[in-house]
Amino acid sequence: MLAGVAIDAAFADPRRGHPVALFGTAAAALEKRVYGDARSRGVLYVGLCVGPVALLGYAVTRRGNPVVRGxxxxxxxxxVLGGTTLGREGVAMAEFLEDGDLEGARGRLSHLCGRDPSRLEAPELARATVESIAENTSDAVxxxxxxxxxxxxxxxxAYRAINTLDAMxxxxxxxxxxxxxxxxxxxxxxxxVPARITGLLTALAAPLAGGSVSEAAAVLRRDGHRHPSPNAGRCEAAFAGALDVTLGGANVYGDRVEHRPEMGRGPKPEVQDIRRSVRLARAVGFAAAGLAVLAVLRGTRR
Structure with missing residues (x-):
């Protein structure tokens, strides 16, 4: 696991032939065969996608040389990790906005989220970027x-398959x-559980982004449950408190507008807050890697 984290930190996602992209292509083809406007069809679809992937993972690591398994x-x-790519996309958005290139930033936003960027100005593009980095720190790392x-x-x-299907x-x-x-x-x-771990680690890492542990924890407790998602709100509230900004507001997705409750007690995010959010996300990712390895070692000893 540590080696995988190190490889992601050094090389990020492969540009071509990414396993997640290949899974997405196969899942899209399967959807055409099993789609139906019913929950039962969706349950079948998820089972057919996730089950074989989990069994494949079990099969390839069940037997064989320990070095090969490693x-x-x-x-x-x-x-399955996406932390380095997430950070690079955040930096790219910051660079576009720092240069005053709104069209470039609007075109790049689709790499982070599905909002309609056509009428967003710099402050809203910054907010969308910070919110996406917050949520994806949990999902991708x-x-x-x-x-x-x-x-x-x-x-x-199995987790990456589930998360990819949700996005699809x-x-x-x-x-x-x-x-x-x-x-x-x-x-x-x-x-x-991962979203709540993300919230706690974000609060603890707040000083690395110029924030306060107590303020981040307070905003997490007060606002984390207000988001319509049971998980995204924990991440966004913790980031809002750690960065001392206010997240939330109206989000446009095509012809649909969603009004999200505001989280945090500071001003709306500005361009300079994007780089702070990237720094915070990286710290949370490395802390999560350390905790995961410690958990594995503890379980192995037992």
Whole structure:
């Protein structure tokens, strides 16, 4: 696991042939065959996607040379982590906005979230970036490491499959309201504990971003439950307190507008807060890696 974290820190995600992208292609093809506007169809779809992936992870690490198993664990950890890529995307957004290139920033925002950026100005682009970094610190770093510590390679692969399916079909719209229900709810369950670990680690790491542990913890306690997502709110509230900013507001997704409750007690994020959020996310990621390894070592000794 440590080797996988190190590889991700050095090389980030591969540009071509990423295993998650290959899984997404296969899942999209399967969706065409099993889609139906019913929750039962969605449950079948999730089972057919996640079950084989978890079994594959179990099979490849069940037997064989310990060195081979170690290499497979490292490669799998690298393939499911996205912390370095997340940080690079945050820095890219900061650079566009620091240069006054709104069109470049609007075009780049799709790498982080699905909001409609066409009418967003610099302050809203900064808010969207900070919120996406906060939420994805859990989804792309803490949660994979948590499930890797709990269940090894099968846990790593199953979590990434669940999270990818949620991104693909877990939406509130005419096509996926029923079919995507199982993917969305399973993702909520898989991220329940990791999101709260992310919130706690963010509060503890707040001084590294110029914030206060007590303020981050206070905002986490007060506002973490107010978000419509049972998990994203914990991450965003902790980041808001650690950075001393206010997150939340109206988000536009195509023809749909979602009004999110405000979290935090400071001003709205500005461009300079993006780099602070990246620094905070990296600290949380490394802390999560340390905790995951300690948990594995403790379990091995037992």
């Amino acid at each position: 290499v497979l664990s490292a490669v799998t950890t690298w393939s 803490v949660a994979p490491l948590f499930w890797g510590a709990v269940a090894g390679v099968p846990g790593l692969l 079909v877990g939406h509130h719209n005419a096509r996926y309201e029923h079919f995507g229900w199982a993917a969305a709810r399973l993702d909520d369950v898989a991220n329940f």
